[in-house]
Amino acid sequence: MTILNESTAGTAESGDARVTVRPNAGGGLTLELRGPSVIRYGDEIRAAALSILGALGVADAAITIEEKGALDATIRARLAAACGRAAAGSTAPAGPAAAAAQVPWEAMA
Amino acid sequence: MKLRRSMLFVPGNAPSMLRDAHIYGPDSVMFDLEDAVSPREKDAARHLVFRALRDYDYAGVERIVRINGLDTPHGLEDIAAVVAGGVDAVRLPKTDGPNDIIAVERAVEAAEKRFGRPAGSVKLIAAIESARGILSVREIATASARLVAIAIGAEDFVTDLHTTRSPDGVELLAARSMIVLAARAAGIMAIDTVFTGVDDPEGFLREVRLAKQLGFDGKSVIHPSQIALAHSVYAPTPEEIAKARRVIAAAADAEAKGSGVISVDGKMIDKPIVERAERVLALAGEVEA
Numbered sequence: 001m002t003i004l005n006e007s008t009a010g011t012a013e014s015g016d017a018r019v020t021v022r023p024n025a026g027g028g029l030t031l032e033l034r035g036p037s038v039i040r041y042g043d044e045i046r047a048a049a050l051s052i053l054g055a056l057g058v059a060d061a062a063i064t065i066e067e068k069g070a071l072d073a074t075i076r077a078r079l080a081a082a083c084g085r086a087a088a089g090s091t092a093p094a095g096p097a098a099a100a101a102q103v104p105w106e107a108m109a
Numbered sequence: 110m111k112l113r114r115s116m117l118f119v120p121g122n123a124p125s126m127l128r129d130a131h132i133y134g135p136d137s138v139m140f141d142l143e144d145a146v147s148p149r150e151k152d153a154a155r156h157l158v159f160r161a162l163r164d165y166d167y168a169g170v171e172r173i174v175r176i177n178g179l180d181t182p183h184g185l186e187d188i189a190a191v192v193a194g195g196v197d198a199v200r201l202p203k204t205d206g207p208n209d210i211i212a213v214e215r216a217v218e219a220a221e222k223r224f225g226r227p228a229g230s231v232k233l234i235a236a237i238e239s240a241r242g243i244l245s246v247r248e249i250a251t252a253s254a255r256l257v258a259i260a261i262g263a264e265d266f267v268t269d270l271h272t273t274r275s276p277d278g279v280e281l282l283a284a285r286s287m288i289v290l291a292a293r294a295a296g297i298m299a300i301d302t303v304f305t306g307v308d309d310p311e312g313f314l315r316e317v318r319l320a321k322q323l324g325f326d327g328k329s330v331i332h333p334s335q336i337a338l339a340h341s342v343y344a345p346t347p348e349e350i351a352k353a354r355r356v357i358a359a360a361a362d363a364e365a366k367g368s369g370v371i372s373v374d375g376k377m378i379d380k381p382i383v384e385r386a387e388r389v390l391a392l393a394g395e396v397e398a
Contacts, residue, residue, distance in 0.1 A: 009153045015125035073164040074124040077156035084152055103186065105193035106224055109163060 001087045003061040009081035010074075017070035019078040021086040022062040029053060029060070035067035048072045052079050055107035061086070080108060112136045112391065113258060113298055114327040115339045116173065120145035121154035127161040130170075133333035134340075137171035142187050143178075143202050151183045155190045162194030173234060175200040179212050188213070192220035198232035198257060203265065206245045207252035210235055214253045232257045234300070238265035243284045250295035260329060261288050263302035276312065278319060289324040298326040307332045317342040345389045353386035353393075360386075 003023045010018040017035070024030060031049055033042055049065065061083070067075060084103060117135035119126050121142045130138040140161065146154040158174055174196050176187035191199060201213050210233065217231050233255040237243055243266070250259055263281055267273055272280045285301070292299035301320035304313045317328055317339050328339050345353070355373050360383045363371045371378040390396045 009156075013125075015128070070124065071128060073128075073160040074157065076164075077124075077160040078153070081153040081156045084156075103190070105159060105190055108159070109193065 001056045001058050001083060003058060003083065003086045004088070005086055007082050007085035009085060010070075010078035012066070012068060014068050015070060015074070017065055017067035017075045017078045019066075019075070019082040020064040021079075021082040023086075024060045024062040027060055027062070029058070030062045032062075032064045033067070034065070036069055037067055044072060045075055048076050049079055052076050052108060053083070055104060056080065056083050057104075058083055058087075076108070111171070111257075112327070112343075113171070113300060114343045114392075115336045116260075116300060116327065116329045117333065117336060118145070118175075118303065118329060118331045121158045121174075122146050122150050124157055127157060128165060131167040133336050135170065135330070135333075135336045136327065137173050137198075138167065139173040139175055139200060139329070141175045142183070143175050151177065155183075155187060159190040159194040162191060162196055171197050173198045173200050175202060175236075176213075178203055179209070179216065184213075185216055188216045189220050189223070192217060192226060192231055193224045195226075196231060198234050200234040200236060200260070202236050202262070203238050203242070204235040204249055204259075205239055205242045207248040210249060210252035210256065214255060217255070229255060231255065234258045234260060236260040236262045237284075237288065238262035239269045240266075243287055246287050246291040247294070250291040250297060256295070256297055258298035258300050258326070259288055259292050260300035261285060261302045264305075266302075276315070278316065285320065285323050285325070292326075293324065299324060301325045301328040303329045303331050304335070305331065307334065310334070310338055313338055314342060343392050345393050349389050350393045350395070353389035354395075356383055356386035357390065 003021055006022045008018060008020045010016050012018055031046060033045055065075060113136050115135040116137040116139045117130060119130045119138055119140050121140050127140060140158045142154055142158060162172060174191040176199055177183035179185060188199065199217060201209060204210065213233060221228055221231060233253055234257060235249055237246060237259060261284055263274060266284060267280055270280060289299045304316050306312050313335055320328060321342055330336055330339060356378055359371050359373045359378060
């Protein structure tokens, strides 16, 4: 999956996370974490994020995760949604339907 | 006998609510990808619901997802995500005829194959929300072996009927009755519509009592406070439980003796009375629900 544009998913509400994904062509993965759980659970959040990026085949992206006490499952879901939106091609029809195309659900299990 | 006295609606785009949905003790949780989620958040809600199904332990509570219809750009991907996630049952909105069920069944079947789930393991629940759907309810109820229940969605239905909802529900009487008749004839469950007055427990109880008396097996609920209320209406009285125990004991006794005649309290007991007693004990939690 190639990240083509900047996209976000999620909210700033308690128990949620807002994830922003930006193109980073040839630059590999950069991951910035912000939020109350980062000091204690930063390694877990990082591992969860990397497992989703691996499942989606995202090799180059600059990612910011702002969490508000979100559980791993929520961070994984928000990151997957943000990547799907960011990878929706500029030639393909825009919107959630296009973002949904070809989601590798089995890989994210 | 699986109980479905309460099906708790949970918006699919609310992470905290998805996590805690089962702690209020509903018989089923129903994650909503349809009306509770705005069109631009459909993809994100689908990811949240997929992860909830995959990652959270709902302690045996049945997990249902209301998908978007296959006539929308979202329905097919909803099915893929929830089948991959391990959903127990898919609820179809706005079912107008048997073809709606057959189309969803095909998509579910393909998803089971794709994700390596046993064929036929994902159940279906159809919600009927139009006059056309009610008039096809008999065909809908028998359209798929996966179908375990039919539900009525009253808000869309009364709009379709050019009326509004009233406290006594007279406008829904024919539709509710047809749903129960079709469900019973097909050997599946009937689930009543939501009651939107969260601050009106009396009105809610009145509606559950009416639905139960008509034959409904349970109700869709939109607030945790409605769960215990719904269960209280379906809870048998101590007298009903005691009588049911005597009926079941007498039936077991007669079977052990090879006798076809069962008698309790000096009255002859036949098969429908034994079935009713089994249902009473299931509702009382005395036999496996």
